[in-house]
């Protein structure tokens with residue numbers, strides 16, 4: 001419409017943003033979106049109101065089925081960059097040139113909970129990466145734990161039915177602490193190794209930016225001569241691998257179930273882009289027989305002492321999705337999305353996965369054309385003879401949709417050697433439903449994992465088993481689990497049994513009982529020959545040796561009230577922000593706080609909405625009035641005591657120390673000296689020492705948690 005064609009009605013207001021007109025889905029501008037069409041102001045609504053009907057009909061159909069697993073998730077865009085050429089291993093073009101960047105979309109998830117469930121469930125985290133390579137889509141659909149519960153995909157519906165809410169009452173949501181889960185895993189000895197991981201701190205991450213990722217299943221890289229290497233894929237977070245403690249996880253679940261989602265979103269909005277190294281482990285095809293594990297067994301890791309890790313790339317997430325549904329919800333990852341130069345292994349778990357994802361996505365996304373959605377489309381052109389189906393977007397031209405053809409000059413034509421050609425693995429054998437005896441060692445690596453944990457990590461594993469099994473009502477299941485744990489480590493079994501009020505038998509008697517149970521309930525994969533890992537050191541299995549030299553993106557609370565010494569706040573804040581940490585001032589209310597120098601300090605949070613569980617560390621500055629006021633606030637006393645009980649660094653200067661002393665961290669009658677002897681508690685009575693305290697505080701925050709704080713049990717969290 002030209003300007004001349006407009007009549008006076010076109011001059012209607014367009015909102016404060018000079019907005020485009022609101023239209024129907026047919027592009028017709030809507031005059032009034034606030035009132036339906038009625039027969040008189042108090043009369044019935046008229047059927048002819050196509051504007052009302054269209055709007056409500058669309059709304060009525062807004063929901064699609066959530067993912068059958070990994071329903072709760074969040075995504076981000078970014079890029080992958082090669083730092084070491086993989087030319088000698090693979091023809092995959094996107095892995096061959098140092099500096100080459102490939103666009104990616106990543107989705108993190110929990111497994112068991114539904115779409116609206118809490119981020120802080122004790123669970124595996126999905127770590128799925130879609131690479132939009134020049135040769136098409138490559139999906140690396142991994143987890144933050146390198147092994148899995150089962151060895152064969154045929155058991156996947158069973159493990160998932162067992163962990164999901166129970167059939168009769170749909171309880172509990174996003175939790176494994178219930179009878180059906182422990183019933184199943186106690187009858188599935190191959191799960192034992194995975195149980196050790198999932199009861200470790202890895203299952204309650206501090207941030208999705210601080211988790212590792214693993215392809216889990218073994219793949220093949222194929223080189224220019226057609227030779228294959230078995231390969232495991234890894235992601236290593238630049239910020240290190242960090243977790244919260246279980247009490248904290250449960251509290252965060254109530255106070256902010258979107259905690260991880262928000263953390264990822266905000267870090268990217270701030271420009272503090274999450275980053276991981278990409279690493280591989282490779283074993284030349286033909287040499288796989290010399291290891292104590294079978295490379296096809298997804299319940300095993302490849303210890304780095306035996307198969308070193310090679311860092312070859314990096315992943316950076318630098319853009320949030322524009323629309324959650326269109327991108328994060330509709331993205332469809334699939335382990336069978338491969339590009340030339342990468343191929344599958346015969347891992348029986350992977351083989352089943354290759355079928356499952358596309359199959360489920362057909363029902364989840366409702367059409368075989370979901371690859372046309374912008375988030376799922378490859379960057380290169382899709383050229384084939386597939387046509388029609390629900391919601392086809394692509395408008396193919398011409399009469400031909402078959403091959404071979406002469407009418408379209410033979411096009412499209414198969415790519416021959418340029419295309420994807422399956423690795424010609426020699427396969428022969430009888431059709432059997434049998435597992436290789438090489439898959440039979442269900443406990444060797446579970447013990448390797450346990451042995452390589454720090455004392456604190458071992459305690460957390462004991463606590464996690466004790467919590468979960470205490471939630472199991474059926475005593476026979478608890479007992480079966482204790483018998484199973486004796487096969488990993490007798491001390492582990494004893495420590496858990498003590499918390500359950502059970503006794504522990506010797507491993508041989510326990511195994512006899514287990515075998516009888518397994519036979520009774522039809523278990524067809526009992527343990528076989530145990531492999532010897534006694535001489536293997538695997539520090540990589542522990543989180544204790546992770547990155548501890550940065551405070552980048554850590555959240556620090558500064559507790560203040562009127563009369564706070566602003567100079568102390570400024571000194572500590574400057575040191576923390578210089579290290580890349582984020583500082584939030586928390587005050588009794590949102591009213592500006594009067595500093596002792598007459599200036600004002602604007603709080604970001606009030607004690608009524610903030611909680612220590614949202615912060616990595618707490619600082620209490622001096623100022624006699626401020627400290628005195630905070631000492632009268634139960635919420636402030638709880639804030640510091642809870643942070644202490646969660647092993648977090650605490651700092652105080654000047655009278656700020658009085659709040660720590662009053663909070664119950666030290667026993668009644670305890671002194672400032674006792675307080676400052678506690679690991680991770682730093683401070684000084686002299687305001688002039690603020691700079692020095694700041695340096696100590698920065699070091700303490702980088703260390704993340706102080707699990708050697710013995711007095712914690714006494715402090716109410």
Ligand code: HEM
Nearest residue numbers: 067070107126127128142143148153156216352353356360
């Ligand atoms: C190595 C073990 C496994 C890993 C690492 C893994 C990883 C994942 C991840 C990360 C997702 C979420 C994808 C997303 O963000 O959209 C996912 C979804 C899913 N997985 Fe797995 N999974 C494993 C085993 C299996 C097995 C054995 C099966 C079935 C036989 C299976 C079936 C599914 C299904 C049906 C979905 C939902 C996909 C969708 O609706 O888009 N997974 N898996």
